Amino acid sequence: MEKLISILLFSSLIFSQGDVFSAIREQALEKGLPEAFLIETFSSEKIAIHNEILDRFAKPYEKKSWIDYRKLFVTKSRISAGVKFYNKNEESLITVGKNAEVDLFLILSIVGVESNYGRHQGKYNVFNALYTQISKMPRRSKWAKKEMIEYLLYCYKDNVPPHSILGSYAGAFGYGQFIPSSFNAYAIDGNGDGVRKPYDWSDVFASIGNYLIKNGYPTSDPTNQEKVYKSVYAYNHADNYVKAVIELRNELEKSIIVE
Numbered sequence: 001m002e003k004l005i006s007i008l009l010f011s012s013l014i015f016s017q018g019d020v021f022s023a024i025r026e027q028a029l030e031k032g033l034p035e036a037f038l039i040e041t042f043s044s045e046k047i048a049i050h051n052e053i054l055d056r057f058a059k060p061y062e063k064k065s066w067i068d069y070r071k072l073f074v075t076k077s078r079i080s081a082g083v084k085f086y087n088k089n090e091e092s093l094i095t096v097g098k099n100a101e102v103d104l105f106l107i108l109s110i111v112g113v114e115s116n117y118g119r120h121q122g123k124y125n126v127f128n129a130l131y132t133q134i135s136k137m138p139r140r141s142k143w144a145k146k147e148m149i150e151y152l153l154y155c156y157k158d159n160v161p162p163h164s165i166l167g168s169y170a171g172a173f174g175y176g177q178f179i180p181s182s183f184n185a186y187a188i189d190g191n192g193d194g195v196r197k198p199y200d201w202s203d204v205f206a207s208i209g210n211y212l213i214k215n216g217y218p219t220s221d222p223t224n225q226e227k228v229y230k231s232v233y234a235y236n237h238a239d240n241y242v243k244a245v246i247e248l249r250n251e252l253e254k255s256i257i258v259e
Contacts (some may be wrong), residue, residue, distance in 0.1 A: 050129070080255075106228070106245070109245050125166060127165075147180045150172070175196070218231075
């Protein structure tokens with residue numbers, strides 16, 4: 001009976017979600033994802049294509065002029081919110097900064113730009129954001145297939161329902177806005193509970209620090225601005241992004257007294 005149900009579910013899946021499922025199935029199985037998990041995930045009624053995502057990719061924030069981009073992220077309100085956030089999370093930020101040997105103000109600034117200190121987590125189901133890219137964006141399809149598999153690996157290993165996480169239109173999630181492959185590669189356990197959590201601040205701070213270090217952040221010489229720039233650029237390949245992170249970082253340092 002269970003085998004029959006599985007066959008019927010699979011047949012229904014091939015009919016309704018076959019293109020995307022077929023596109024990732026073989027590689028997903030090779031990566032260790034059980035077929036039953038894949039069938040259940042791709043049989044969900046929550047699957048949807050968001051055509052507005054195509055418009056978001058056509059007009060990304062990073063393509064704005066520096067003047068317009070700066071107005072979005074280097075603002076009095078974001079600086080003020082950063083000071084309040086720092087005061088609330090001072091101990092954790094200082095600990096991560098010292099342990100990782102990464103500028104805590106840089107970590108704070110990235111959190112400020114990526115999610116406005118946790119206020120903005122994204123509005124798209126991460127699965128659907130990647131599903132839309134695979135289905136509707138041929139130039140991003142190969143990348144999105146890889147990220148879909150990485151995302152499903154994270155969900156399966158950490159027992160996270162695949163349709164439960166909201167993120168960006170590109171498929172990034174968590175307070176640090178990691179794409180799935182980056183989360184799997186760079187996220188670390190910052191509080192010692194044995195689990196890497198995208199919405200636990202200790203883990204987020206530690207993971208951002210680890211990401212920067214693994215991408216060339218100069219722990220031995222943090223005054224090397226060229227290497228600092230490159231490490232932030234790895235986080236988001238856009239000069240406007242890096243300039244905003246660094247300028248917000250400088251403004252936060254001016255406004256915060258570290259004891």
